[in-house]
Amino acid sequence: MAFSSSNIRSDFPILNVTTDDHPIVYLDNAATTQKPLPVLQSIQDYYLYSNANVHRGAHFLSDRATSAFESARNTVAAFLHAPENSHVIWTKGTTESINMVAYGLEHLIEVDDEILITSLEHHANLVPWQQLAFRTGARLRVLPLTSTGEWEAEYANYFTDKTKIFASTHISNAIGASTPLANMLNEAKKVGAYTLVDGAQAVAHYEVDVTALDCDFYVFSGHKMYAPTGIGVLYGKSSALETLLPYQTGGEMVRHVAYQATEFNVLPYRLEAGTPHIEGAIGLAAACDYLTKQDRPELLKWEQMLAKTVYDELCLDPRIEIYSPSSNTTLVSLSVPNVHTLDLNSYLDSKGIGVRAGSHCAHPLMEQLGVGSTLRASFACYNTKQEAKRFCEVLLEAIDLLAD
Ligand code: PMP
DSSP: OOOOGGGTGGGOGGGGOEETTEEOEEOBTTTOOOOOHHHHHHHHHIIIIIOSOSSSOOSHHHHHHHHHHHHHHHHHHHHHTOSOGGGEEEESSHHHHHHHHHHHTGGGOOTTOEEEEETTOOGGGTHHHHHHHHHHTOEEEEEOOOTTOOOOGGGGGGOOTTEEEEEEESBOTTTOOBOOHHHHHHHHHHTTOEEEEEOTTTTTTSOOOHHHHTOSEEEEEGGGGTSOTTOEEEEEOHHHHHHSOOSSOSSSSEEEEETTEEEEOOTTGGGOOSSOOHHHHHHHHHHHHHHHHSOHHHHHHHHHHHHHHHHHHHTTOTTOEEOSOSSSOSEEEEEBTTBOHHHHHHHHHHTTEEOEEEOTTOHHHHHHHTOSOEEEEEOOTTOOHHHHHHHHHHHHHHHHHHOO
């Protein structure tokens, strides 16, 4: 059955908030999504009925908390089609996951090795690699994808026997383009590079199968897929996770400690120092369950239909420059030459419409596009066609008012 947001909007009470008599229209979902009642309920239930520290206590509540926490790991592993629960490491989010890999692989990187990323990366999948290159004398190289995420055959030449790490986004947060992941991962594998995929913008929309993707690491943040902030995932193949040196050390990640030596714990605990974000993991599992209950191919079609509605309406206006692909995307990123995106943002805000104006943590990509900042409308499961149309209507009103 075709998906319709009208069946699920009541799961998101925040959508009833109004501002100056305008119902809010929340189109900043690529920054963070709203949270449905089952996710909020799972967190409340945890604190009402199960709160205790995990793994260490031998008492009723600690057992309950540990079992809820580890069962959340099972749910996330199944959500990703990971072969084993121990392949799921809890982190604070995408940024921490990538830093864990960049620090964890440092011992394998030598002067003149190459770390390859794409030109569509968020700073989170750029700066940690750049800093790793600075620390080791390796070279950061950038695979030039087109702004619509296309790849040309000769770009395979960027993968050489010096390439030790290849890191790519799954979907660009700034413009919504998908990268040619399968081709790129294939080339990376041919040269024996470690591969990392930044799935921050993918997991809420696509059914991700890490086993089929066959990447070494896949990372994402819970808060962009209806879960709370402060929780994220580093998925890794066990051989790849075993290679990582722990980025943080301390309690929980050890088996035995003496003053002169420490024996680290097994995976996944070896990479999880300190008390974890227990209710975050439980909330993330509830978000996975929430998404799994939806007809995901139909949900994706719905979100793509909303972005397409905006694209088709706005591409007709010669004053507007659109940077997103014309279809198969869930967001639209645009600018209006001679009108500051922040002014457009403020006008939309005055009518209750929340979007994002800025460089989207992607300065090099903005330079490639020749624009300082863009205005981004990004869609989620609860958005409606009326909201997409309202966004276009108010944006055009703003342009009439602000363009000289
Ligand atoms: N990568 C991409 C593609 C993103 O969209 C974001 C968040 N905007 C990040 C990485 C960083 O995520 P977080 O801030 O949750 O760590």
